[in-house]
Amino acid sequence: MTARPANAHQARLLKLLRDGGPRSRAQLGDRVDLSRSKLAVEVDRLLETGLVVADGLAASRGGRRSHNVRLAPGLRFLGVDIGATSVDVAVTNAELEVLGHLNQPMDVREGPVAVFEQVLAMAAKLRASGLAEGYDGAGIGVPGPVRFPEGVPVAPPIMPGWDGFPVREALSQELGCPVMVDNDVNLMAMGEQHAGVARSVGDFLCIKIGTGIGCGIVVGGEVHRGTTGSAGDIGHIQAVPDGRPCACGNRGCLEAHFSGAALARDALEAAQQGLSPELATRLEANGLLTAVDVAAAAAAGDPTSLGLIRQGGTRTGQVIAGLVSFFNPGLVVIGGGVTGLGHTLLAAIRTQVYRQSLPLATGNLPIVLGELGPKAGVIGAARLISDHLFSPA
Numbered sequence: 001m002t003a004r005p006a007n008a009h010q011a012r013l014l015k016l017l018r019d020g021g022p023r024s025r026a027q028l029g030d031r032v033d034l035s036r037s038k039l040a041v042e043v044d045r046l047l048e049t050g051l052v053v054a055d056g057l058a059a060s061r062g063g064r065r066s067h068n069v070r071l072a073p074g075l076r077f078l079g080v081d082i083g084a085t086s087v088d089v090a091v092t093n094a095e096l097e098v099l100g101h102l103n104q105p106m107d108v109r110e111g112p113v114a115v116f117e118q119v120l121a122m123a124a125k126l127r128a129s130g131l132a133e134g135y136d137g138a139g140i141g142v143p144g145p146v147r148f149p150e151g152v153p154v155a156p157p158i159m160p161g162w163d164g165f166p167v168r169e170a171l172s173q174e175l176g177c178p179v180m181v182d183n184d185v186n187l188m189a190m191g192e193q194h195a196g197v198a199r200s201v202g203d204f205l206c207i208k209i210g211t212g213i214g215c216g217i218v219v220g221g222e223v224h225r226g227t228t229g230s231a232g233d234i235g236h237i238q239a240v241p242d243g244r245p246c247a248c249g250n251r252g253c254l255e256a257h258f259s260g261a262a263l264a265r266d267a268l269e270a271a272q273q274g275l276s277p278e279l280a281t282r283l284e285a286n287g288l289l290t291a292v293d294v295a296a297a298a299a300a301g302d303p304t305s306l307g308l309i310r311q312g313g314t315r316t317g318q319v320i321a322g323l324v325s326f327f328n329p330g331l332v333v334i335g336g337g338v339t340g341l342g343h344t345l346l347a348a349i350r351t352q353v354y355r356q357s358l359p360l361a362t363g364n365l366p367i368v369l370g371e372l373g374p375k376a377g378v379i380g381a382a383r384l385i386s387d388h389l390f391s392p393a
Helices: 008-020 025-031 036-049 112-128 167-175 184-195 260-272 277-286 291-299 303-327 337-356 375-389
Strands: 052-057 067-071 077-082 086-092 098-105 137-142 179-183 204-209 213-219 332-335 367-369
Touching: 008 025, 008 036, 008 052, 008 067, 008 375, 025 036, 025 067, 036 052, 036 067, 077 112, 077 184, 077 375, 086 112, 086 375, 098 112, 098 375, 112 167, 137 167, 137 184, 137 375, 167 179, 179 184, 179 375, 184 204, 184 213, 184 332, 184 375, 204 303, 204 337, 213 303, 260 277, 260 291, 260 303, 260 337, 277 291, 277 303, 291 303, 291 337, 303 337, 332 337, 337 367
Parallel strands: 077 137, 137 179, 204 332, 332 367
Antiparallel strands: 052 067, 077 086, 086 098, 204 213
């Protein structure tokens, strides 16, 4: 992809076609503030660039029927969502439909070189399957703070060896296409906004609970990253005064008391102390415990596991209640690996938020699980790079 929109009008048209699929010129005219002649000029210029193509006759609205236009069907975006313990890679078309999706276990602590070797191998596998001749752009999500304009992680607590690594520059050279980089929870929010539970909401919070905890903040339909890119780092809000030490160097952070890693540690302690025969059996069988084991034990009725989930949900809900009082969102989405804990976790979070926040903020506030699961991050990554490429150069 070498062409870019020449102005804001063309950028708006491209994003309408991305988000709504093929449309007639008349339908596009209903959504943009342009005269019919000016609209015709801009659409014709986009057709000349090859970014859009004619796509059959549109339904009649009286008079001469026009052609639909759509984004070029050959455009391909790569979406990469790097988590603490796994990596998801997907290829999408220009409308951000996932054409192929791969997932592999991967420890982000192995460092950027090892992780990106895996990412590039997965991208090559998708390309070799015939889904893409090449990539027109790639979006990358990483589980830590990102200095957004440069695409560089900054002092990520759970990513040793990544501080200052030029992710965007390095991957752009390897892939031969433009690359954009963001925090993984921002991309989860963008994915749920594009194709998930937040499709019709302009102001919402997206909480990702996995190995760490983060929050994507969407204001007026746009991700709010803050001055330096660190907005939404709620895992390091203090939840327990003088509590457990956290990887960030502080004590009592929410992430230190409830995340995938914290839940696994608490489950191990409960099993070793004889508080949960169910967890002890799983520990003996597997040699370790994870959040998945806690979820399975809770589903089997284990009171200790249910108690751990409720306690974690309550602490998370306390932090979210503060965010709701401050931001007054229209929706709260809960996602990430720990959402395998399901409705026990969701109920505890809801109870705390509805109890603590003012009725004006919570009276019509849905708090729901995300719809897209692991695809949210890769769709959001593709959305990120398409936002960049569908903007004037």
